[in-house]
Amino acid sequence: MQPSNTYINIAAYKFITFDDAVEKRPAFRALCEELGLKGTILLSPEGINLFLAGLREPIDRFLAWLRADVRFADIEVKESYYDRQPFTKMLVKLKREIITMKNPLIRxxxxxxxxxxxxxxxxxxxxxxxxxxxxxxxxxxxxxxxxxxxxxxxxxxxxxxxxxxxxxxxxxxxxxxxxxxxxxxxxxxxxxxxxxxxxxxxxxxxxxxxxxxxxxxxxxxxxxxxxxDCFVFDYRTALNPKLEATDTKQCFACRAVVTPREQLSPYYIPGESCPHCRKAVRE
Structure with missing residues (x-):
């Protein structure tokens, strides 16, 4: 059983005709703000892709609301856990594709x-x-x-x-x-x-x-x-095979992945620079 203050991280997607995504966007945003959730939801005519985090009850309420739409009733969700909120903001975006391949014949x-x-x-x-x-x-x-x-x-x-x-x-x-x-x-x-x-x-x-x-x-x-480990697109940066956050970080400036060893470099300044930035400047 997870402690009550543990953040639940959910990842889910579904390819399904979603031709009212524009109309539904405000409802997604309003509910997530009401529940105090953070992360990113991508809405597209081809479906939905989401990465959210929040406490157990708000996450469950969001999923119950989402699954009340028959199109998403069977959406499968993967969960992992963290001791703090891994996202800094809540975004609900409209996209042409929920994963961009630029090949509309692939459905x-x-x-x-x-x-x-x-x-x-x-x-x-x-x-x-x-x-x-x-x-x-x-x-x-x-x-x-x-x-x-x-x-x-x-x-x-x-x-x-x-x-x-x-x-x-x-x-x-x-x-x-x-x-x-x-x-x-x-x-x-x-x-x-x-x-x-x-x-x-x-x-x-x-x-x-x-x-x-x-x-x-x-x-x-x-x-x-x-x-x-496995790179993830949130504050945790990477998860190990036990689905635990690791000490790997991502550079705010150049977006490169910075290993624990690289974090010992004098060029690693959290939020400002890393050894990869230094290498790019020298080249």
Whole structure:
């Protein structure tokens, strides 16, 4: 049982036709302000994506309100816990896409790519192949700076700077992965909803998405086959396989991830600069 003063961090998304997002935005903002919640909610014609934090009762009240809309009645939520509010403000934004890929023909609402759950994936990685005997290859769909905080062992990392680069990059490497089972993954699963569909569309014959992403994997099987932590977009910066906040920070100035060792540098001034800033100036 969590202490009454523990902050509940929730992450959730759903791809569903949401053509009244503009009209609903004020209601989302008003309720979150009333409940004292902070974080970010993205509303789009293709659905909703949210990261919120608050005390237990307000979070439960928000979820009850959200699920009263039949479109979001079955939305799945991932929870983690922290001893203080990890967000500084409450934002409700309107976006063209809840995860930007710039490919309007990719519509997860119309049908998902196959998914693999955490326990099955761990078993595949333990044995070195899937249930059909194919070698399993992990593919990280996140941005390069997120991957640097932690990822699965021997993962494919194409060093993308933004998700809209992913489609072209993954098409270039299709032939290298023939005859293998590719499992795409990201923080919470949302990027892979589009990534795996695109890969199927361009001819990958055995591709899966990790159900629930890294956070669900941590929750169900811990850190097996994973190295490092998982970057998250809030004050905590990174979570370890126990879903606990780590000492990793993010530089306010250049947005680079700053490890505990790098925080010992005289160039690390919280809120002002870090060794990465110094390196960029010298170059």
């Amino acid at each position: 997860p609402e119309d049908g998902r790519a196959p998914a693999v759950d955490a326990r099955t994936l761990k078993r595949w990685l333990d044995q070195g192949h899937d249930d059909n005997g194919k070698p399993v290859v992990m593919m990280d769909t996140r941005n390069a700076f997120e991957v640097d905080v932690g990822t699965f062992k021997d993962t494919l990392d194409y060093r993308i700077e933004k998700f809209s680069e992913f489609p072209a990059v993954v098409e270039q490497h299709k032939e290298e992965l023939a005859g293998k089972t590719v499992v795409t993954f990201c923080t919470g699963g949302i990027r892979c909803e589009k990534a795996a569909i695109h890969m199927q569309n361009v001819g990958y014959d055995s591709v899966y998405q990790l159900e629930g992403g890294i956070l669900k994997y941590f929750e169900e099987v811990g850190g097996a086959h994973y190295t490092g």
